[in-house]
Amino acid sequence: MSAPSVSAGRRRLAPSAPRRRRDDRRVALLFIAPVLIGFAVFYLYPTIRGLWWSFTDYSLLGEPEFIGLQNYAEVVQDGEFWNSMGVTLYYVVFNVVSQTALALLLAALMHRLTRSVVLRTTLLIPWLVPNVTVGLIWLWLLDTNLGFVNHLITGMGFDAVGFFTNPALGIPTISLVNTWAFTGYTALLFYAGMLQIPNDIYESASLDGANEWRLFTRITLPLLRPIMALVLVVSLIGSFQIFDTVAVTTRGGPVNATRVIYYFIYQHAFNYFNMGYAAAMAIVLVVILGALTAIQLRLLRASESQLA
Amino acid sequence: MSLTTQVSPAPVAVGEERPAPPRRRERRPFSIGRVLGWVVLIVSLVLTLFPFYWMLKTALTPAADVIRNSSAFFPDNPTIINFARVLGFLSPDEDRAAGGSGASINFLLYLWNSVVYCGLIGFFQTLFCAMGGYAFARLKFPARNALFSVLIAALMVPGIFTLLPNFVLVRDLGLLDNLLGMVAPSLLMTPFAIFFMRQFFLNIPVDVEEAALLDGAGKARVFWRIALPMSKGPLITIGLITVVWAWKDFLWPLLIGRDESVRTVTVGLGVYLQQSPNTQPDWTGLMAGSTLSVIPVLILLVFLGRRIVESLNFTGIK
């Protein structure tokens, strides 16, 4: 293996680059082979297969039959599809905002008040619990007749609240359940970011008489922007794929109040035997997610230049 | 943005042990704001933990009491019968008498399967993605960036989209009810892990590696001997995150690992949930099962809590 390094060493002296590159190529191929195989077999191939299905009438049980763009034409006109997109968007906004705001608050409090590992570990527990369990626990806690929360509410003299059965409350409830499950985790990410901020900045600002709020808005928030941007991108894309909690709790109801896009696609694929149609909807979703990511990457880059 | 600030090769030093100016806050002994802050933190703690208490309380309640007296703060007649029946210590008939469907969980076997499942995925995915990430960060080869973009684009493909084709594929390979089939799709890579490792390698200084190259080491050798040992922190981080997600995985192992012999804990629970009586949910059994699914998490936290928390401290990435 000495040849490449010799040429590397000579790099600045002689233009022997071509030879070196060829060697790099061999090593690189070895290094990326497992990853490439995994990608080709379990991402690319199924994606192509799904793409093909989107142009077919495929019942899942029979054979796909090519029907051109018909699925796409129907998706665009499908009121339920757009309703699902709307519901999902509502969830995404609600969830991302509540989760980010709460996590930021907790992180800032921890940062300024305590370094307790026990506290942080405890906050992390919900994140480690399987989603099915999370859904079940809250379904039980929030049940209209038997749930603990409604016992509290009726105990205070109010009417029982149908957290999962009132169409106006379904999405907020599911958002808050997931906020419960993920805030600890997000808070720790923010907290980690805050630890990177040198203490002296706070010290000197405090000496200048800045109060905690000013410290937060003038120091913490601006310096946290890169992490914040990343967290936002990730939770946004993640929230779009909300499925599990809905499936355990409301199953999309009542009527279509919580029928998020994943659930709708899932229904068409596995319950209605419209795999082709489901595939077409998934493609439309990919396109939308792609556009969103592109926008966000731009935001990320913007925040990067800010830091620099 | 630069990830250097978050991705430090020496994670432990970044988190807890950063020497804070001693007792700085002692100088401001009391303020309403601080009290309020503590109140918020304590309320959050309570909100975090209370659902688990309620889960446990329900699990310890006899099925008959749960409907008649669902608001009691403590179980009137605490019982472990729900755990006993979930774990299959009761006969199906006794189980039905206690409000279940007759199903049970072979918990220890499932736990072992989960450990193997998470272990294999955690180890190999981390290793392969470290190699891949290194190649994309440091090695030069044609179409490198294009290839990387394509890999990353896979992040956006909804999982529901690849689920069924993958299922059919694994079946065609004859790997149903086989641990290999279960781990296959995530054994080699996930786009995220590659992205993560590449970001990391991009941000560590090139000097050490350059020096090694000058000393005549090959690129592969540099990776194994220098880059990899330097990356202990990120490797553990991504490994832990991978393991946690593998632990939470449900649908895929459920579809592929239907057989008892390869069933994981979450699948075991899921199947148990599925067998819930049709007439009314078996709440006490479900909560006993849920409690069982949380116990490994708590054990993990007791032993690795600090490590997990600290590794998150320097990722800055989900």
Add this chain to the structure above:
Amino acid sequence: MTRIRRVAAIAAAGALIAGASACSTGGGAESGVTLQYWMWDDTQVPAYQQCADQFHEENPEITIEISQAAWSQYWTNLTTQIAAGSAPDVWVDQASYYPQFVENNQIVDIQPFVEEDDIDLDQYVEGMADLWKVDDARYGLPKDWDTMGLVYNKAALQAAGVDEASLSELTWNPQDGGTFGELIAKLTVDTQGRNGLDPAFDKNNVAVYGFLPEWADGSQGQNGWGNLAHSNGWTYADKNPFPTEFNYDDPKLVETIDWLAGLSGQGYAPPLDAQSTLARSEVLTSGGGALTTLGSFNLAVYKDMTDEYGFAPLPIGPEGRKSAINGLSDAIYAGTKHKEEAWEWVKYLASADCQNIVAESGVVFPAIKEASEKAAQVREEQGLNTQPFLEQQKAEDGTFIIPISQNGTEINQIVQDAIQSVALGTQDAESALSAANEQVNALLE
């Protein structure tokens, strides 16, 4: 960014829907054939396990492995497995689901077997065998049947001063609700102890609801509106099975739904948006309601509570008393490697041998007439009054079958959405149902 890996966890909660169920690998597979048999009703597993054991004794070369998954996951599990080509050899089939299996050639036409083995189709309760007939083909033999009735809280009735016997003479119409509507009002009690007929009744503070309607009832209304609408002279479609046009926009259905939805408005039934996520039986037994509909398949829920709860027939509507009747069968997977053995098992399941065992368990009414009588006996011995359900099955023109149609699952969702939106008050019955009917009929084209 691991959140994105939820990709893998996606339907994680598919926990509850997707996914396959357990194929318990009991002891080592003996030489011979092992058949996978799927069912959804946990309460029936013990009886069918007995059948399976008995069957194995008689046919030592065939072993039956029973897997059970609850209704809400069952069909998804099944279709996923069918799609993957690894479905169970035999599964319990339901009338509104089997057309799609037929359409995709996924289940075996057993007519040749039936003829060859000379199965007596007259031994079954009337109409049950024909449910599974499509033209000249046959896709199942009946295993059981069920009809609908009412279940009530005896103490609530007593408190309201209502004689239990009078419940068998209840009348209903969509205009004023008849004596059924009156009973519901009487059984409703507010937190001050005033019942629904009291002028001072406070509909915003109800302690016990007079009636618990089922709003998640697909396109069939088997557990509620379907029965009332039929007793009002409505029918699902131009013909059944395999309709070409549905009647969901019919005024007779519209007024039925209006009446039912009105119960919530009057405080006699829990509003849908504050309804429990629990089953109606659970609400009833926890004291939140006094009366609801009950399928004979769920009788066993009240097995140990016969002192507290009683059963009665459905009310008599303008066109008489009508109950949905439904039955199940066993389907053979077209992709099975053991078609002959599967048929042996299906034949056994539909025989008196197995159905008598099932009858002993007293959980359902087997399809064979004698076995059915036997099941009734067993239940009477348990103190369960099965007469309302039996009589309904035997009554002339007393029953109707639920719709059997292509696209059944999608139609379920569309009609259920429409009816729920009426119950929630977001749409009026007429426009919701006519829109749904258009959608549904478009699917049939």
